[in-house]
Amino acid sequence: MTNTAAARTLYDKIWDAHVVDRSEDGTCLLYIDRHLVHEVTSPQAFEGLRMTGRKVHAPERTIAVPDHNVPTTWDRQNGIDNEESRIQVDALDKNAREFGVHYYPVNDIRQGIVHIVGPEQGWTLPGMTVVCGDSHTATHGAFGALAHGIGTSEVEHVLATQTLIQKKSKNMKVEITGRLAPGVTAKDIVLAIIGHTGTAGGTGYVIEYSGEAIRNLSMEGRMTICNMAIEGGARAGLIAPDETTFEYVKGRAHAPKGAQWEAALTWWRTLYSDDDAHWDKVVTLRAEDIAPTVTWGTSPEDALPITADVPAPDSFTGGKVEAARRALDYMGLTAGTPLTQIAIDAVFIGSCTNGRIEDLRAAADVLRGRKLADGVRGMVVPGSGLVRAQAEEEGLDQIFKDAGFEWRLAGCSMCLGMNPDQLAPGERCAATSNRNFEGRQGYKGRTHLMSPAMAAAAGVTGHLVDIRDFAAAPAV
Ligand SMILES: CC(C)[C@H](C(=O)O)[C@@H](O)C(=O)O
Numbered sequence: 001m002t003n004t005a006a007a008r009t010l011y012d013k014i015w016d017a018h019v020v021d022r023s024e025d026g027t028c029l030l031y032i033d034r035h036l037v038h039e040v041t042s043p044q045a046f047e048g049l050r051m052t053g054r055k056v057h058a059p060e061r062t063i064a065v066p067d068h069n070v071p072t073t074w075d076r077q078n079g080i081d082n083e084e085s086r087i088q089v090d091a092l093d094k095n096a097r098e099f100g101v102h103y104y105p106v107n108d109i110r111q112g113i114v115h116i117v118g119p120e121q122g123w124t125l126p127g128m129t130v131v132c133g134d135s136h137t138a139t140h141g142a143f144g145a146l147a148h149g150i151g152t153s154e155v156e157h158v159l160a161t162q163t164l165i166q167k168k169s170k171n172m173k174v175e176i177t178g179r180l181a182p183g184v185t186a187k188d189i190v191l192a193i194i195g196h197t198g199t200a201g202g203t204g205y206v207i208e209y210s211g212e213a214i215r216n217l218s219m220e221g222r223m224t225i226c227n228m229a230i231e232g233g234a235r236a237g238l239i240a241p242d243e244t245t246f247e248y249v250k251g252r253a254h255a256p257k258g259a260q261w262e263a264a265l266t267w268w269r270t271l272y273s274d275d276d277a278h279w280d281k282v283v284t285l286r287a288e289d290i291a292p293t294v295t296w297g298t299s300p301e302d303a304l305p306i307t308a309d310v311p312a313p314d315s316f317t318g319g320k321v322e323a324a325r326r327a328l329d330y331m332g333l334t335a336g337t338p339l340t341q342i343a344i345d346a347v348f349i350g351s352c353t354n355g356r357i358e359d360l361r362a363a364a365d366v367l368r369g370r371k372l373a374d375g376v377r378g379m380v381v382p383g384s385g386l387v388r389a390q391a392e393e394e395g396l397d398q399i400f401k402d403a404g405f406e407w408r409l410a411g412c413s414m415c416l417g418m419n420p421d422q423l424a425p426g427e428r429c430a431a432t433s434n435r436n437f438e439g440r441q442g443y444k445g446r447t448h449l450m451s452p453a454m455a456a457a458a459g460v461t462g463h464l465v466d467i468r469d470f471a472a473a474p475a476v
């Protein structure tokens, strides 16, 4: 058990501040500050409350938004293409209204992917505990919040009690020293980390990302990093809050104001890992060693610098040999092929990993005055209605449309095949999302994960490409 007098990590500090009760075996009851809810994992939880006549304990701390199933065309209501999706979206609408929680329905400009909406509206704040029935809840850790996914029965527990039963994870530090080279982004950092540690490297840990390269990232870049903590196996990812964080949070709709802001700042400034805090595991990477990175296989750990070749299964050990063989077969790739020779059919720019305004700006910068290669289709899906409006104010939508992209409404979209936006069997996609699992973007679809600039550049050339070479080529 943590000794509060001793040096502590950021995770220790947030944990200690939220323990309501502790049992003999170390299991704790934690207070939950924010409960985010989407339509996929909440219907049964609300139904459980209804059947037992219970209410939502803290509706003012509960935020609901539909994102996974919603069509990203204007036909938001009728465009839902399957019964199950329709039931989930309708159930959220009914439950949110009946239980009186904060709610952003599809016709509200603030609607979007839950992990983009939370920070945007100032719901996510440093030092908080944030949960959601969704594995990418780790995104909110970018603010120095302890944020992670929970299962549907836990969703019900949090709705009913505003607490969660938890066992503490171990502390892991991932330090990225030095400065990033031009063309290398937060997405490349996190893909490189997972390439290095593997998808099980963070199992049993909460990861704190630190080091100069992390400090230098914007809040949006930090969210991209923490978003994929779960792909590296961790319970959650965290970044200590600093002036960049406070600047981002200040003035947001649900951020504290006036004297409350000052009081909050005083506490937030104590939220860092003490110098002599104990780490159970430390991983250090040099920023200058990180190249623009893409995945070649069907696991986020199948990440390599874009300058590499498709690896041979024999270059791995243990179970990975067979996994790589299967992945290459599924992906339709031959070992030894340079990654830059992989031709693509589609580009997807969006998701809670890379669907924020800076991501759209980065893609638009590449696409200005350029067009998608013949036969390549592209879709840009802003992470929220407000991201979409901001992009339109900046004229980015026009750049995307001129380049031949579809300009969509906010939602999870082609990040996963739960809505009408899907790959056709065999189609290969340069995607800015976080999972490249088999069939993730549509039955037999093939996914290569990368940064927004890399995905945009791949769309223009028609194959994966090193953004550092591409940037030098003039727009036509
Ligand atoms: C549908 C949902 C539960 C799921 C998750 O937990 O992450 C989804 O958001 C995903 O990205 O695969």
Ligand code: SF4
Residues within 6 Å of the ligand: 067, 068, 113, 115, 134, 136, 351, 352, 353, 411, 412, 415, 416, 433, 434
């Ligand atoms: S955008 Fe993708 S990763 Fe994020 S919550 Fe939606 S489905 Fe999950």
